[in-house]
Amino acid sequence: MIHARGLVQTFQTREGRKKGEVRAVDGVDLDVAEGEVVGFLGPNGAGKTTTLRMLTTLLRPTAGTATVAGFDVVKESEQVRRSIGYVSQSGATGQFARAGDEVVDHGMLYGMSAADARRRGQELFGQLDLEGLWGRQPKTMSGGQRRRLDIVMGLIHEPTLVFLDEPTTGLDPQARANLWTHIADLRKRRGATVFLTTHYLDEADALSDRIIIIDHGKIIAADTSDNLKAQVSGDLVDLEVADPDLVAEAAKRLDSIAETDSDGRDAVEIDGNHVRARVQRAGKAVPGLLADLRAADIDLESIEVLRPTLDDVFLTLTGRSLRDAESSAPADPTSKEK
Amino acid sequence: MQFLRESFIVFRRQLRMNLRNPAWVLIGLMQPILYLFLFGPLLKPMAEQLGVQNTWTFFVPGMLVQLGMFGAFFAGFGLISEWRDGVIEAERVTPASRTALLMGRLWRDLLQLLVQALVLVGLGYWVGMDAPLGGVVLGVLLTLLVGGACAAASNALALTTKSEDVMAPVINVVMMPVLLLSGILLPMTIGPDWLQRTSDFMPFRWITDGVRGSFLGDFGANGVMWGSVWAVVLFAIALWWGTATFRKENA
Numbered sequence: 001m002i003h004a005r006g007l008v009q010t011f012q013t014r015e016g017r018k019k020g021e022v023r024a025v026d027g028v029d030l031d032v033a034e035g036e037v038v039g040f041l042g043p044n045g046a047g048k049t050t051t052l053r054m055l056t057t058l059l060r061p062t063a064g065t066a067t068v069a070g071f072d073v074v075k076e077s078e079q080v081r082r083s084i085g086y087v088s089q090s091g092a093t094g095q096f097a098r099a100g101d102e103v104v105d106h107g108m109l110y111g112m113s114a115a116d117a118r119r120r121g122q123e124l125f126g127q128l129d130l131e132g133l134w135g136r137q138p139k140t141m142s143g144g145q146r147r148r149l150d151i152v153m154g155l156i157h158e159p160t161l162v163f164l165d166e167p168t169t170g171l172d173p174q175a176r177a178n179l180w181t182h183i184a185d186l187r188k189r190r191g192a193t194v195f196l197t198t199h200y201l202d203e204a205d206a207l208s209d210r211i212i213i214i215d216h217g218k219i220i221a222a223d224t225s226d227n228l229k230a231q232v233s234g235d236l237v238d239l240e241v242a243d244p245d246l247v248a249e250a251a252k253r254l255d256s257i258a259e260t261d262s263d264g265r266d267a268v269e270i271d272g273n274h275v276r277a278r279v280q281r282a283g284k285a286v287p288g289l290l291a292d293l294r295a296a297d298i299d300l301e302s303i304e305v306l307r308p309t310l311d312d313v314f315l316t317l318t319g320r321s322l323r324d325a326e327s328s329a330p331a332d333p334t335s336k337e338k
Numbered sequence: 339m340q341f342l343r344e345s346f347i348v349f350r351r352q353l354r355m356n357l358r359n360p361a362w363v364l365i366g367l368m369q370p371i372l373y374l375f376l377f378g379p380l381l382k383p384m385a386e387q388l389g390v391q392n393t394w395t396f397f398v399p400g401m402l403v404q405l406g407m408f409g410a411f412f413a414g415f416g417l418i419s420e421w422r423d424g425v426i427e428a429e430r431v432t433p434a435s436r437t438a439l440l441m442g443r444l445w446r447d448l449l450q451l452l453v454q455a456l457v458l459v460g461l462g463y464w465v466g467m468d469a470p471l472g473g474v475v476l477g478v479l480l481t482l483l484v485g486g487a488c489a490a491a492s493n494a495l496a497l498t499t500k501s502e503d504v505m506a507p508v509i510n511v512v513m514m515p516v517l518l519l520s521g522i523l524l525p526m527t528i529g530p531d532w533l534q535r536t537s538d539f540m541p542f543r544w545i546t547d548g549v550r551g552s553f554l555g556d557f558g559a560n561g562v563m564w565g566s567v568w569a570v571v572l573f574a575i576a577l578w579w580g581t582a583t584f585r586k587e588n589a
Contacts, residue, residue, distance in 0.1 A: 056431055081433045092428035094420060097355055108347045109432040111340075138423075153428060 001161050001193045002032035002055060006064035009050050024050040026217035027064070032195055034160075037187055039204030040197040041310070042214035043322055048197040049089065051214065052165050055195075056086045069161050082110070085159035085192075089166045091146060092153040093138045099149055100125075100134035103156055110157040117156060124152040127189075128182055144175030148182065155186075162186055164196040168203060176203075183207055201310040201322065213314065220317050225310065232308035232316050234258075234278035237286065241273050242299040250298050251275045257285045273301070341441075344434040348442020356446065366450055369409070370458035373401050374465070377523070388525060394467035398458060399477055399549040400522040405454050406485035407516060407542065411509050413447045413489040414496030421500060436584040440493060444580075447489035448482055455481055470555040476562070477549040483569040484545055490573075490580035497583045520546050541568045 009025040025047040032038050042048050053059040055068050057077040066073045069083035093102040100121065107117025125131060128148040138146055147167060154162060167183060168176040184207060186192045198204050204211050205225050212222040221228060237258075241250045247270060255268045258277035268277040279285050282305045293300065314322045356362050374397075381393040390396040420426055429439050455478045462469075469477075492509070499505045519526070520542035526534050537543045548565010556562060 058427065058430060078433045081431055084431075086428075086431045088424055088427050088431075090422070090424035090427065092424045094355060094423050094425050096358070097351070101351070101354065105347055105351050106428065106432065109344060109429060109434040111433070150424075 001034050001036070002030055002066070002068050002195065004028060004030040004051075004055065004064065004066035007051065007054055007061050007066055008063040009047075009054060009059065010062045023217055025054070028214070028217070028219055030055075030066075030212065030219070030222075032193060034193055035187065035191060036210060037184075037194040037208045038196070039208030039211045040195060040214065041199065041201070041204045041211055042197075043199055046214045047217040048199075048214055049165055050217075052163055052195075052197055056084060056163055057081055058086075082157070083159060083161060085154035085157070085162040087147075087150050087154040087162070087164045087167060089169065091138070092150045093146075095139040096137055098135050099130075099138060099141070102138075103149075103152055106153050107156040112157060120156055120158070121152065124155055127185075128152055129178075142175070143171050144178060147171065147175075147179055151182065158190070159192070161193045161195070164194065166197055166199070168198070168200065180206060199322070201314075205310055211310070213317065215314075215318055221313070228310065228313045229308040232278075232312045234280040235282035235308065236304075236306040237277055237279045237282050237289075238302075238304040238306065239275045239293075240301040240303070241275060242301050244273060246298045247273060247275060249296060250293060250300075253289060253292050253296065253298070254279075256292070257289055341435050341438050344438035345441040345445065347434075348429070348439055349445040350442075352443055352446040353449070356450075366409070366454060367457055370401060370405055370454050371461065373404070374398075374458065374461055378465070388528065392466065392468045394462055394465055395469050395553055396525075396550065398462035398467050398469075399553045400546060401458055402455055402477060402481045403484060403520070403542065403546045403549055404517075404522045405458065406451055406481040407488050408513065409451060409454065410447055410485045410488035411492050411513065413443070414492035414494075414505060415502060417443070417493050417496040418500060418502055418505065421497065426497070437581045440490065440580045440584045443493060444486055444489055448486055451482060451485040452478070467553075469553040473552040473555045473557070476552040476557075476566075480545060480549050480552070480565060480569045483573045484542070487569070487572040487576035490576035494576070494580040494583040516540065516542050519543060522546055541572060544568045545572075 007025055007028040007030075008023065011022045011024055013020045013022050028047070028051055030051075040048055040051070050059065054061045055066055055073060057073050057080050060074060068080045071077075071079040071083065073080055092106070093099065100118075103121035103124075104114060104117045107120060108114060112120070122134065125134060128151060130145060130148055130152065133141065133145060133149075138149060141149065151164075151167075154164075164183065168179050171179065180203070183194065183196065186194050194207075196207065208225070210222065210224055211228060213220050213228075221231075237254065239250055239254060241247045251268045251270055254275055254277050257279055258267050268275060286303070286305060290303070311322050314320070378394065378397050381388070381397050385391070385393050388396060417426070426439075430436070459467075459474055459478065495505055495508060499508070517523075519537040519540040521527075521537065526537040526543060529537075544561075545565045545568050547561040548563075548569070551557075551559045551561035551565065
């Protein structure tokens, strides 16, 4: 559905008299198969939105090529636009217009008749829990309702490929969870291919078959969530030792099954009563460890085994946690200030 | 055909939103009325000095051009808030022609201007303006061309700056010389020679002269010809600029 090779986007910037060039997207290759749900993950300013705007024909690539739904984004942009739905970060409807009018007009710009657009729009309002809001002004809607209205706008012409740009940013947890079910429905109900950008790890994890991670304009990983997590060496095992005097002893036992890190250093970490280490396939190794500890008369208050998260993946790949990357990243030059 | 249909969808949406805001409609209609009744009488005692027989026939065309220019200069502000709501981007991901996205908006601006112009001309006749119908029709046509040019330029500027804070001073900077040198309120001919020569460089002065000449039924005069030429040229340039901005990939 999407094949991109060497996509580049540069922006001219100016700081005082100094002119500069920012490579917001720096040679991106992407492949998305039909029916896939792909999460495009990265910190703010990593180049997600810029890449998306190139794939949706809103921005002409500085270099590189991309075909979307079988059409070239530069030479056949009109056919691309006809085949895709795009739900942008900044909304799609006028604050003071009526929701239904906006949806019908949008459908008509795709060449639908007014009657078709109305019927299809009302059907979508039902599916996205927007019944009764046809005549409402978007400014009087809740954040979650407005996002769902944006999705209706993006689906009015029944596209087979849907782009969602940061669909849940700024929503409260409940509205977010609700929107997730609707996004999951896109494929379940209509078999659509979905490409969504997000900087929330849990969102990429929950919704997508495959995750593509972008940082500083470059793709740094593309795989299933499980495979990505497997790159992080082992699960985190955290023992809370009952007797403070036995902490060192417990650490020694844990060390016997723990990974050594790349420098061959001891990877066991002691923090008060807690002893932590990464263990390969902890589910298999932990029963042995427990027997070992019992034999040595070391009682535990608790034991926790944590599967790696995508944040661990990002940390392994970039040496930064995703949260740190967020705060240090420059603003995305194409994103709009709110 | 498809282009007209798309323009019409955009036009209808704009008109619907404007009509839903009655304050907007009212202000649009009040403008010409206020000028006519609060400024027009000031010219009456000056008729001799201005060298005109009927001050209304002199004043109404100036008001028309002013309406065409100044109302339309502000058209772009609405576009900025639409852009902020994401409407422009949403329209640009549809296969609709980019020119249609601009054209639909221009039609709305032109319709508004036409209604205002009809009100102004109607009131002008009522207070005693003496102008041939053919001249009035041509004058209104020239006004629509000027208004279309200003609206297209304003839309282009809006989509380029994307900020009211940048756009407002730019428009003020443009408006000052236009207002002072186009002879809208008082004819440039009563000024000193150097001021008249300076105003020769102001296309809007030629257009104002042209509309005045046409209201006097003076079609053969140079004024009407040059005014029409300038109106068409400005309209073509602004339309090209506006379309280019809407087409630009990163707008």
